[in-house]
Amino acid sequence: MNIKKFSEAMSEVDDKYYIESANYQPKRKKISSVKWGAMAACLCLAVVGAFMFRNVSLSNHEVTFDNGDILVFAKSDSVGSEQFEVKRSDMDVSALTSSEIKLLFNELPVSGVAYFDKDSGQFVAFEGNINNILLAVTAPGEIFADTIIDGKETISEIEGTAVSAGYFLTDKNSKGERTVIYYASFKLGKYELYVEHAGIESNGDSVKTELADTVQVLISNGEPDMGSISVKPTE
Amino acid sequence: MDDEKIIEMFFARSEQAIKELDIKYGKLCHKLAYNILGSHSDAEECVNDAYLGAWNAIPPAKPNPLQAYICKIVRNISLKLYYKREAAKRSSTYDIAMSEIEEVLPSLNTVEDEIEARELARIIEDFLETMTAENRVIFMLRYAYSDTYADIAKRVGLTEKNVSVRLSRIRQKMKQYMIEREIYI
Numbered sequence: 001m002n003i004k005k006f007s008e009a010m011s012e013v014d015d016k017y018y019i020e021s022a023n024y025q026p027k028r029k030k031i032s033s034v035k036w037g038a039m040a041a042c043l044c045l046a047v048v049g050a051f052m053f054r055n056v057s058l059s060n061h062e063v064t065f066d067n068g069d070i071l072v073f074a075k076s077d078s079v080g081s082e083q084f085e086v087k088r089s090d091m092d093v094s095a096l097t098s099s100e101i102k103l104l105f106n107e108l109p110v111s112g113v114a115y116f117d118k119d120s121g122q123f124v125a126f127e128g129n130i131n132n133i134l135l136a137v138t139a140p141g142e143i144f145a146d147t148i149i150d151g152k153e154t155i156s157e158i159e160g161t162a163v164s165a166g167y168f169l170t171d172k173n174s175k176g177e178r179t180v181i182y183y184a185s186f187k188l189g190k191y192e193l194y195v196e197h198a199g200i201e202s203n204g205d206s207v208k209t210e211l212a213d214t215v216q217v218l219i220s221n222g223e224p225d226m227g228s229i230s231v232k233p234t235e
Numbered sequence: 236m237d238d239e240k241i242i243e244m245f246f247a248r249s250e251q252a253i254k255e256l257d258i259k260y261g262k263l264c265h266k267l268a269y270n271i272l273g274s275h276s277d278a279e280e281c282v283n284d285a286y287l288g289a290w291n292a293i294p295p296a297k298p299n300p301l302q303a304y305i306c307k308i309v310r311n312i313s314l315k316l317y318y319k320r321e322a323a324k325r326s327s328t329y330d331i332a333m334s335e336i337e338e339v340l341p342s343l344n345t346v347e348d349e350i351e352a353r354e355l356a357r358i359i360e361d362f363l364e365t366m367t368a369e370n371r372v373i374f375m376l377r378y379a380y381s382d383t384y385a386d387i388a389k390r391v392g393l394t395e396k397n398v399s400v401r402l403s404r405i406r407q408k409m410k411q412y413m414i415e416r417e418i419y420i
């Protein structure tokens with residue numbers, strides 16, 4: 001009978017919810033003809049000047065998504081090297097199960113551990129990876145990803161979510177290669193998310209694109225229900 | 236045509252009112268009925284009955300907003316027909332949507348503690364207010380309009396998989412919300 005009652009109740013909910021859902025327009029933008037024009041022009045430039053631009057491919061530190069949103073990475077002078085130091089003494093650590101991962105991150109290939117307050121058992125932070133991309137999620141008020149960023153950050157709007165993103169280039173190593181680090185932070189519901197991806201400078205475009213795609217998928221998935229996970233009993 | 240003009244036609248007892256109502260909301264009503272009944276002919280019958288219901292009720296009723304009013308009539312008539320045919324094979328989107336939600340509805344065996352539909356509606360409204368607009372729309376499209384994941388995905392600009400994940404989380408949150416408030420259906 002409870003289904004029937006639920007169904008009856010759904011018929012009784014205020015008209016405004018019926019109107020809102022029947023007339024809802026998603027915020028996501030369609031690609032305008034201007035954008036298509038701009039993209040076509042970029043493509044032409046890329047084809048014609050592929051050789052010429054190869055060494056300076058990182059001069060464009062932004063990614064345009066199919067829906068027209070643009071994620072801009074601002075240049076940063078330095079990134080703190082110890083971003084993920086946690087006060088482990090007052091926390092319990094637990095690796096997430098595959099079903100928890102699926103519930104929180106859908107189909108993303110995430111692995112990692114979650115930290116819980118020892119006294120309350122409340123979720124504090126998650127630290128892990130999506131393939132080679134580093135992912136951190138923190139509960140409100142928790143400083144987990146203590147990222148030290150010197151330089152500008154740019155706020156982009158991706159699917160209606162404000163994303164702060166940047167990149168950093170290291171000095172050349174013994175082989176004369178530099179490493180580029182792309183990172184982004186944004187809020188989903190009450191949780192702060194931080195993603196970071198690094199690679200050699202010549203692979204910068206794919207590093208940037210992989211990170212941007214991950215940001216978009218995480219945003220599309222919506223707020224991860226971190227409160228639904230709990231520390232595993234010790235065996 | 237403005238809802239107000241359609242209402243005026245109802246008040247003037249002009250049959251054009253039904254035609255205008257159908258032009259403006261017919262497609263939405265038919266889809267809603269079809270989602271519940273899984274049959275175009277049954278859906279058409281229910282939509283026509285809903286128009287007749289509106290004809291008999293207006294005047295004296297002066298519904299505002301008209302869209303929600305006619306949708307609710309269609310939904311109620313479709314559900315009545317659905318329950319009449321309950322014994323028949325269950326295969327509509329409504330069946331699937333309701334079987335999803337059944338798993339998270341807390342229930343007691345004692346009738347005395349059960350909540351009334353109207354009261355439950357107010358609690359659902361409170362729960363809807365805790366959600367983002369997008370999630371609220373996803374919830375309503377699924378459980379009020381009985382839309383398919385594919386239709387919802389198209390409407391809100393997400394993938395079907397994302398819609399499925401969102402709904403799964405919303406249902407779990409609703410379960411928690413009801414348990415915390417000791418709501419039993």
